[in-house]
Amino acid sequence: MAGFFISFFMIDKKAIQNELERVVLIAVKTPDVSEAQVQEYLDELAFLTETAGAVPEKRFVQNLQQPDKRTYVGSGKLEQIIDYLKIHEINTVIFDDELSPSQLRNLERDMQCRVLDRTNLILDIFARRARTAHSKTQVELAQYQYLLPRLTRMWTHLERQRGGIGMRGPGEKEIETDRRIIREKIARLKEEMELIDRQKSTQRQNRGKMVRVALVGYTNVGKSTLMNVLSKSEVFAENKLFATLDTTVRKVVIDNLPFLLADTVGFIRKLPHHLVESFKSTLDEVREADLLVHVVDISHPGFEQQVEVVTQTLREIDDSDKPTIMVFNKIDAYSFKPKQADDLTPLTRENLSLDDLKQTWMGKNPSTIFISAINKVNFVEFRNLLYQEVKKIHVTRFPFNDFLYDDSYDAENDVE
Template structure:
């Protein structure tokens, strides 16, 4: 793309996307120019080079790491004799193959239709014909217009159905707000699912490929010193993520939008880690949640060959937390940091409860972390750490509520996170297996 910085391997990510989609990559072609050609995107010389490449390998598909106009696709296909797709169509294809739930299938279908609508003419060979037959004498109506109206009607229906799904999801998430939610976000293949497995023993799918996770998964996480926390994992982000996908997956990302805390997982071993971090923040901005409390987690430190590589990232992001979800390194530091961040959402209180009020005693145990109990003849005093959102029933039924401000009574240290807890000198100096995502 004109104006973008030159990367060491600018097609590495496209290669990964194509492999994830099930294609076999046989060759690559790169052109740098100040402006794209209006009719073919590439210059004439590069188009001819591409045609010869297709002929040499007998290739049947060309994938561009850019968004192409319908006219550019048509002209390139005529010039090369092979099918041409752009980056957005490739990502949509991967999402369509990976969608498992009804909700994600609806979102993918909507995004595909919105992408395909202006391209209907090239997708179907019959669209230039006119409908004729009994009751349709005369010029009739072009099949293109019929198909366009069908697509527009389907888009409207999908938008309405996804709107209902979104409202239902909002109610579901709101119904369990008594437990704080921590959401994993990050670039695709950064190791979010592996980290979720390490923290919760969730056994969710974790594969070394792009977009292994499309549907939101939420598991209970017993956070030391805090009790039950809901940890959610959803679709990974990518640079230039199609806007239609972000809009279509709004309901799927509801857990992220309503979470008290985001864990932004980044692949610290990637040569493009800074670009990936920036791309995730761009998507969060598009979702309207860029201001949400976020902890940056630098994953895959076991795959870093030199401590200088990690130090380079920490110099830019000094509050980031280096971990390896695969080897469990740094997870203690991460849980302490999460506890400290969530402390702003919790109350440490003593609650006086009537000994006959078994319902409130059960509620305190279910929704908070009971640290101690003192039993009297008429009153049971419970020292509990409770989410602020769960205090409504407590205020209604408790005999008395007293805040605990003495730090010595807390069960978990709330100090500053120190990177010294991870010794970068212990990082492997040779090749290390990269952790799956």
């Protein structure tokens, strides 16, 4: 039974085995969102789709005051999408928002194809990326919480048996049975998560008073690469979204100054609240850190919006007032379009060079640095900055020790 439910979240086995699995992406542009932002959001949705093993072939965007309550998009746009799906024989559509259970049910009935929303897609990626028992439990809990209110769409086949005496009753009882099973499963998983959280809390306490530093940032900004370079370890890093789900902790020593460095799961726009709740212990690693290293992909066209997403997420977990080093990574990939002398259009971020950016708010904070982790550009300067910030915290805890520390804690295999 559990295997059946979990398979509900997978795009399809073909999506893993066949790189030509094609999907259509759909979004609604509301008045408070610009056209450029919508395209940026769809770019991210396309990247998520590719990470999940499918190929986005077509995008549909509709201008609406707000998404349609019944089918997310209007009836005319819906017919246009259905015609495209039939002509090109595409069987999967993905929406760039979380759809309500009724929207999912209506869309699947009208489109006669597999309908996924952004939350479903992210949960699928998390399920693929989870490696440890801890992260697998977190993802499974989030999946069941997402599934519970959407169970009825799995039983629409019973509608074909209209008029059959006794057919609706057993169907309804079957759904209630499955709901009870899922509720029991959620309760058991929550108990497991509480046990894991207690174990992780004890583990963090056993680390003593050593300064804790957490790498935070949007997904795919280079946190794991930076972790590898700093700690000389082999944390999994890949140019895909959510390459890292399990929090990894390493002990790092810079000039005889020790501290613990944690690589955490990346944040993302519209992160499903099921995942925020399930990954509580991962967020606890951020909460209990003494210093945050906020890594930003400066080569991304929407990096400022990504910074705001991370900042807002930190606010939500009451963790936005800690000392923070801003690390603008991937300067080797940064590009811009210089304005021509006769160009009278207003100056935009796309026209600014890296040196120009350093003269803005980004470079005015002394705890800000521009680097390339993969090429180790400005890496010595970054290590020095990190050393100075950790030292400020360290001397408050060990004011009379000249960097004497307990070497009993081994973070080499501390993977959460």
